[in-house]
Amino acid sequence: MDSPPPEGCPKPPLRLLSTAGAPQVNQPIPSGAGHPSDARHDLTDVMHKVAHGDKQAFSALYDALAPMVLGIVVKVVRDRAQSEEVAQEVMIDLWRQAARYRPDAGSVTTWAATIAHRRAVDRVRSAQAATAREQAQAAREHSTAFDEVAEQVETRLESEQVRRCLRGLTELQRQAVTLAYYRGLTYREVAEALRTPLPTIKTRMRDGLIRLRDCMGVTT
Amino acid sequence: MKHHADDAHTLAAAYALGALDDDERQTFQAHLQSCEACRQEAAEFEATAARLAAAVSQPPPAAAKAQVMAALDGVRQLPPRVPAPAAAPAFGDFLRRRALPLALAAGVAAAALGGIAVWQAHNRQELQQQARQAQQQLDAVSTVLAAPDARTVHGKTANGALTTVVASDRQNKAVFTAAGLPAPAAGKTYQLWLDHDGTMRPAGLIDHDGTVLLTGNPADAGAVGLTLEPTGGSPHPTSAPLLLMALPT
Numbered sequence: 001m002d003s004p005p006p007e008g009c010p011k012p013p014l015r016l017l018s019t020a021g022a023p024q025v026n027q028p029i030p031s032g033a034g035h036p037s038d039a040r041h042d043l044t045d046v047m048h049k050v051a052h053g054d055k056q057a058f059s060a061l062y063d064a065l066a067p068m069v070l071g072i073v074v075k076v077v078r079d080r081a082q083s084e085e086v087a088q089e090v091m092i093d094l095w096r097q098a099a100r101y102r103p104d105a106g107s108v109t110t111w112a113a114t115i116a117h118r119r120a121v122d123r124v125r126s127a128q129a130a131t132a133r134e135q136a137q138a139a140r141e142h143s144t145a146f147d148e149v150a151e152q153v154e155t156r157l158e159s160e161q162v163r164r165c166l167r168g169l170t171e172l173q174r175q176a177v178t179l180a181y182y183r184g185l186t187y188r189e190v191a192e193a194l195r196t197p198l199p200t201i202k203t204r205m206r207d208g209l210i211r212l213r214d215c216m217g218v219t220t
Numbered sequence: 221m222k223h224h225a226d227d228a229h230t231l232a233a234a235y236a237l238g239a240l241d242d243d244e245r246q247t248f249q250a251h252l253q254s255c256e257a258c259r260q261e262a263a264e265f266e267a268t269a270a271r272l273a274a275a276v277s278q279p280p281p282a283a284a285k286a287q288v289m290a291a292l293d294g295v296r297q298l299p300p301r302v303p304a305p306a307a308a309p310a311f312g313d314f315l316r317r318r319a320l321p322l323a324l325a326a327g328v329a330a331a332a333l334g335g336i337a338v339w340q341a342h343n344r345q346e347l348q349q350q351a352r353q354a355q356q357q358l359d360a361v362s363t364v365l366a367a368p369d370a371r372t373v374h375g376k377t378a379n380g381a382l383t384t385v386v387a388s389d390r391q392n393k394a395v396f397t398a399a400g401l402p403a404p405a406a407g408k409t410y411q412l413w414l415d416h417d418g419t420m421r422p423a424g425l426i427d428h429d430g431t432v433l434l435t436g437n438p439a440d441a442g443a444v445g446l447t448l449e450p451t452g453g454s455p456h457p458t459s460a461p462l463l464l465m466a467l468p469t
Binding site for chain 2: 052092206
C-alpha cells in the first residue's frame with residue numbers, strides 16, 4: 001500500500017487502473033432481458049397490491065428487489081451481519097411505505113434502491129462520523145472500489161453493461177461516483193479523500209452520472 | 221452552509237448518489253418542488269444510481285424472507301402522503317365507528333381503512349393542522365352519513381375504482397368515496413362534478429383513495445361525475461368522464 005503523501009503534496013499518487021484495451025463506450029448499449037425497466041409495469045401493479053396489504057404481492061416484490069437491496073447495503077455497510085439486518089429493515093419499510101410510492105416519480109426499482117441506499121448510509125454515518133483516518137483509508141483503497149464492482153458483478157447483461165459504462169468514465173469521475181454511492185461518503189468526504197477541490201468533485205459527479213445515464217440509456 | 225444561487229442546480233448528482241448531508245438534502249428537496257427541470261434530472265440520476273445498485277445484487281440468505289414475511293403482521297402500512305388541502309384525508313377508525321351503525325356502503329369502509337393514526341407528520345404543527353382539517357371534514361361527513369334521508373349509490377370508474385356517493389337532500393350535502401383509484405399522472409388530479417341539467421359544476425378534487433365532501437348543491441344535481449384534470453382542477457371538464465353516477469331522486 002502507498003505511504004501517506006508528504007504535507008503540501010496536492011494529490012496522493014493515484015493507482016490508476018488501466019483502461020487500455022477496454023472497449024470504447026460512447027453509444028447506449030441496447031438492453032435485453034433482465035433490464036429493470038422491463039419489469040417496471042409489472043412491479044408497479046405489484047406495488048399497487050402491496051399498498052393494499054396484499055402479502056402474496058409482497059412476496060413477489062421481495063423476490064424482485066431483495067437481492068438488489070442486500071447488494072447495495074452490503075457495499076455501503078460492508079459488515080455482513082449488519083447489512084443483512086439493514087436489508088431486512090428496508091424490505092419491511094417497503095411494505096410500510098408502499099402507498100407512498102408514486103409511479104410518476106420513477107420506477108419501483110429506483111424507489112427501492114433510493115430507500116435502501118439511504119438506510120445504509122444512515123447506518124454508517126450514525127455509527128461513526130467519518131474520521132480523517134477513515135477518509136485516508138478510503139483514499140488508499142479507492143482504486144479497489146472499481147475492482148470490487150468488477151469482481152462481484154454477476155455476468156448478467158445488466159451488470160456487464162454497468163461495468164462497461166463505468167469503464168467509460170474518467171478516473172476521477174468513476175472515483176467520485178463510486179466513493180459516494182458504494183462507500184456512502186458525502187461529496188465533501190469524497191473531495192477530501194481524493195484531495196480534490198469541492199467544486200471539481202461536484203462537477204465530476206455530475207458529468208460522470210450524465211455519462212453513465214447516457215451509456216446505460218436510462219430513462220425515467 | 222453558503223450556497224450560490226445556482227448551486228442547487230449542480231447538486232442533483234450528489235443528491236442522487238446520496239452524497240449530501242441531511243441539511244443539504246432537505247434544502248435540495250425543497251428546491252426540487254419549484255424546479256421541474258431539476259426534478260427530471262434528479263429522477264434520471266436516481267434511476268442511474270439504481271442501476272449501480274442492481275449491478276451489485278446478491279442473493280439474500282434463505283431464512284431472511286420468512287423472517288420479513290413474518291414481521292409484516294406487526295407493521296402498520298402508511299396511508300398515501302396527504303397532498304394539498306383540496307384532497308381528503310383518510311378518516312380511519314373514527315369514521316368506521318360512527319359509520320358502521322348506518323350500514324354504510326362497503327366502499328366507504330374500505331376507503332376508511334387507511335387510518336389516521338399512523339400519520340407520520342414531520343412536525344407537530346403540520347400534524348395539528350392536519351388533525352384539525354380531518355376533524356372538520358369528519359364532522360361534515362358524519363353529518364351526511366347520519367342524515368335520516370341519506371341515500372347511497374355505488375359505481376365503478378372506467379379505470380377500475382369502486383366509488384360510493386352518500387347524499388342528503390335535507391343537508392344539501394354529499395360525500396364521495398373511492399377505493400382502488402390509480403394515482404393520477406404527474407400534473408393531474410381527479411376532479412368531481414355535479415351534473416345540473418347537463419351543466420357540469422366543479423365539486424372538489426380527490427388525488428387518491430379516500431372520502432371527500434362534495435362542494436356545491438347536490439340536492440339539485442342529477443349525477444356525480446369524475447374526470448382527470450390538470451392539477452388545481454378546471455372550471456369545466458376537459459377530459460372524458462371516468463364515472464357518471466346518477467343520483468336517485
